[in-house]
Amino acid sequence: MRSSVSKKKKLTRTGVEGILFVLPYGTLWLLFLFLPLLFGFFISLHKWNPLVENVFIAFQGYGELFRTPRFWNSFWVTWRFVLMVIPGIVLVGLMAALALHSKLVWGTQLFESFIFFPYLLNVSIVSILWGLLHDPDVGILFQLLKRLGIATTPLLNHEFWALPMVAFTTIWWLAGYRMVVFRAALASFPAELYEAARLDGAGPFRTFFSITLPLLKPTLLFALVLTTVGGMRTFGQVILMTAGGPGTATEVLALYMYRVGFEFLDFGRAAAVGFILFLMIFILVLVLLRFFRLGSEMR
Amino acid sequence: MEKTVALMNIGRGVRAFILWILVLVWIFPLIWLTGKTFTPNSEIIRSATTLFPEHWTLENIQAVLQKWPFLRWLFNSTLVTLGSISVTVVVSLFAAYSFARLQWKGRDIVFVLFLSSMFIPWEINAVPLYFVTKYLGILGTRPGVFLPISAMPVGMFLLRQFFISIPQDIEDAARIDGCSSLTILMRIFLPMTIPVLGAVVIWIFLFAWNEFFWSMISLQRSAMVTLPIGLKNIMGSQNIDYGGMFAASLLALLPSLLIFLVLRRQIIRGITVSGSFR
Numbered sequence: 001m002r003s004s005v006s007k008k009k010k011l012t013r014t015g016v017e018g019i020l021f022v023l024p025y026g027t028l029w030l031l032f033l034f035l036p037l038l039f040g041f042f043i044s045l046h047k048w049n050p051l052v053e054n055v056f057i058a059f060q061g062y063g064e065l066f067r068t069p070r071f072w073n074s075f076w077v078t079w080r081f082v083l084m085v086i087p088g089i090v091l092v093g094l095m096a097a098l099a100l101h102s103k104l105v106w107g108t109q110l111f112e113s114f115i116f117f118p119y120l121l122n123v124s125i126v127s128i129l130w131g132l133l134h135d136p137d138v139g140i141l142f143q144l145l146k147r148l149g150i151a152t153t154p155l156l157n158h159e160f161w162a163l164p165m166v167a168f169t170t171i172w173w174l175a176g177y178r179m180v181v182f183r184a185a186l187a188s189f190p191a192e193l194y195e196a197a198r199l200d201g202a203g204p205f206r207t208f209f210s211i212t213l214p215l216l217k218p219t220l221l222f223a224l225v226l227t228t229v230g231g232m233r234t235f236g237q238v239i240l241m242t243a244g245g246p247g248t249a250t251e252v253l254a255l256y257m258y259r260v261g262f263e264f265l266d267f268g269r270a271a272a273v274g275f276i277l278f279l280m281i282f283i284l285v286l287v288l289l290r291f292f293r294l295g296s297e298m299r
Numbered sequence: 300m301e302k303t304v305a306l307m308n309i310g311r312g313v314r315a316f317i318l319w320i321l322v323l324v325w326i327f328p329l330i331w332l333t334g335k336t337f338t339p340n341s342e343i344i345r346s347a348t349t350l351f352p353e354h355w356t357l358e359n360i361q362a363v364l365q366k367w368p369f370l371r372w373l374f375n376s377t378l379v380t381l382g383s384i385s386v387t388v389v390v391s392l393f394a395a396y397s398f399a400r401l402q403w404k405g406r407d408i409v410f411v412l413f414l415s416s417m418f419i420p421w422e423i424n425a426v427p428l429y430f431v432t433k434y435l436g437i438l439g440t441r442p443g444v445f446l447p448i449s450a451m452p453v454g455m456f457l458l459r460q461f462f463i464s465i466p467q468d469i470e471d472a473a474r475i476d477g478c479s480s481l482t483i484l485m486r487i488f489l490p491m492t493i494p495v496l497g498a499v500v501i502w503i504f505l506f507a508w509n510e511f512f513w514s515m516i517s518l519q520r521s522a523m524v525t526l527p528i529g530l531k532n533i534m535g536s537q538n539i540d541y542g543g544m545f546a547a548s549l550l551a552l553l554p555s556l557l558i559f560l561v562l563r564r565q566i567i568r569g570i571t572v573s574g575s576f577r
Contacts, residue, residue: 017480018403025394025455026409028386031435032428032450033416040427050430092321099318104311111318113563114326120555120566122509124530125548129328131534132335138541140331143348172325177570184571204310233420236511240531254422254512261426262516274423285418 037278044272049265061272071273073248074256081167081252082231088171089227090220093178098212100179101186112183116176123173123236130169131156131241162242163250170237174230178223185219186212221292228288229281253277329552336360336549340542359542360550363533366543369550371522372529375441376508379525382445383507384500387454391499392492395458396484400470413452421451422512429516439521444514448507454499457573461495462488494572501562501569508555526551 044062047055065071096115100108118126133141134156145151155161189212197207235254238244244251244259251259253273261270331350335343336359338352346353363369397403398410428447429438437443465488473483489496511527518524524532533547559566 015401015403018397018401018406021393021397021401021480022409025390028390028446028450029413029416029452031431032447033419033421033424033452034412036424036427036431037419039431040424043427043430096318096321099314104315104318109563111322112567113559114322116567117329117556117559118325120505120509120559121552122527122530122555123511124527124534125551128530128534128544128548129332132541132544133328133331135541137344138335138347140348140350172328176325180567180570229418229420233422235422236527240534257423258425258512258516261429267426267430271426274426278419278423281420281423282418 040271040278041275043268044275046268048268048271050267057268061268062276065269065272065276070248070251071256074251074253077163077249077251078232078234078253081163081234081250082228084164084167085170085231085234086224086227088167089175089178090223092171092175093182093223094220096175096179097182097186098208100183112179115179118173119176121173124240126169126173127237127240130165130172134165156242157246159246159249162246166237166241166250169241170231170234173237174227178227181223182216182219185216189215218292221288225285225288225292229285232277232281232284332545332549332552335542335545338542338545340540343541343545359546362540363543363546363550367529367533367547369529369547372524372526373554375523376526379441379445379510379514379523380504380507382441383448384503386445386449387451387503388496388500390449391454391458392484392489392496394455395462396480396488398455399459399462401480413455417452417456421447425513425516428513432517438517439519439523441523443517444510444523444525445507447513448503448510451506453502453573457495457499457502458492461492465491494568497565498569498572501566502573505566526554 045056045058047057047061092115096111098104100112133139134154136142136154139154142151142154145155151158151161155165193211193215194207197211202210233254234252235258238250238252238255239258242250244255254277257270257273257277260266260273334349334351337355337357338346339354339356339358342352342354398406424447432438432443432447435443437446469487470483473487478486509527510525511531514525514528515531518528530547530551533544
């Protein structure tokens with residue numbers, strides 16, 4: 001009897017303690033993550049003008065948005081951008097990781113450092129640098145492309161080429177990160193498997209497709225999900241390199257949201273774009289995780 | 300047999316060649332940036348196709364440091380980063396311990412809620428966050444930038460994952476000796492957690508040091524401008540000063556380079572620990 005009472009007492013004590021321990025983080029999470037999400041949805045249902053009066057318009061704002069061609073333009077630009085960036089980052093990351101792993105090149109550490117280093121730069125440095133490389137007056141890349149007869153005007157001002165060029169810059173910036181992640185995965189695979197394959201006379205291609213690729217699949221698919229999410233929220237490179245131009249040829253959703261909110265001061269619509277972006281990413285992640293059965297990877 | 304060996308060697312050679320081209324493409328922009336930083340402004344336009352200057356000069360760097368509060372930006376970036384790191388580490392340690400080891404009602408529901416918030420891309424919260432921080436009176440201040448960063452759940456997840464793997468026996472023994480949860484967390488768990496904590500610190504550092512979108516919105520017209528936003532201001536200034544842009548980029552790159560040279564192994568290891576989250 002006594003022991004059960006003291007046990008119960010101990011449980012309630014840890015109960016309070018448990019909540020107290022979560023409280024500091026929980027407060028931050030509520031204030032700066034969860035509340036803004038709900039609040040954003042709330043704002044999106046209004047004609048939001050904090051200076052005058054906020055008018056409740058329910059889902060009219062969303063309807064308005066869906067009838068705006070500029071919204072759909074940024075929607076498709078975002079998808080095109082994502083579809084260019086994902087294969088680039090994954091391929092470069094994978095190629096570099098495989099090369100490092102199989103000690104294909106001398107100076108492994110140097111090689112790794114060179115490919116990885118751009119990841120440590122902030123988006124402003126990256127964008128200024130690549131913007132200048134494309135610059136018609138000082139850009140060595142522009143001069144090169146011009147002499148090769150590929151470009152007559154700077155590619156960042158080109159209706160078609162601007163987006164692929166921003167995508168390339170993004171690949172240059174971020175691929176090193178995937179390389180490190182892939183390389184860690186490769187290093188964790190059992191050496192015996194490779195030894196057995198070698199003894200069985202399997203060539204490098206056979207080994208890659210029968211052993212490495214199946215083992216790498218979860219990491220690869222996870223990378224796919226994460227680069228997709230990352231790509232959909234792209235903002236800095238675009239506003240700094242092309243400002244969404246020429247015209248709206250590179251205006252991604254995050255930039256469109258920023259403009260609607262902080263330039264056109266239509267916070268209701270901006271919040272709606274944000275919420276749509278959230279839903280898109282959230283549903284996409286859930287579907288991909290379920291589809292690839294990756295849920296267990298996350299715990 | 301000999302033929303396959305020869306083929307393999309050719310294959311290796313081709314692949315190595317492709318890789319070295321890749322590396323060249325990757326480092327070329329940085330070499331070019333370095334060269335142009337030391338090129339006089341008058342020469343930059345004239346010699347668009349050369350890599351290194353005829354006459355080396357420090358005038359671009361001097362001009363940038365004179366014209367813009369560069370050190371001030373550096374200072375702001377450092378404080379924002381340190382703020383994110385310290386707040387994240389403290390709150391995450393306690394929350395992770397609670398989720399891993401303490402029993403309380405609703406714990407698992409709250410945890411799943413936190414977990415599912417991991418994929419809320421933080422850019423989409425920019426508009427409401429603007430108003431939330433405004434109401435709280437921290438818009439345009441350093442805490443207004445770093446507190447939202449600390450609200451991201453990644454650090455807490457990494458720590459919880461690790462805490463779960465610590466054998467229960469260790470904790471039970473300490474409990475019998477009369478240790479409180481706080482003592483157990485600080486005296487037993489914390490020392491064992493240092494490597495994982497290192498990964499968390501590096502993750503937050505990389506995020507906070509380079510954070511752009513939220514800083515840009517919240518620090519408009521503020522004296523608290525961080526390095527990435529300061530650079531953006533240079534870029535957007537009225538008269539185009541090529542030398543200045545090169546020099547500013549190189550200067551802004553130096554802290555990252557320094558940290559990379561000193562902590563290369565820790566950074567790479569940190570990413571392999573937290574790599575499944577980003």
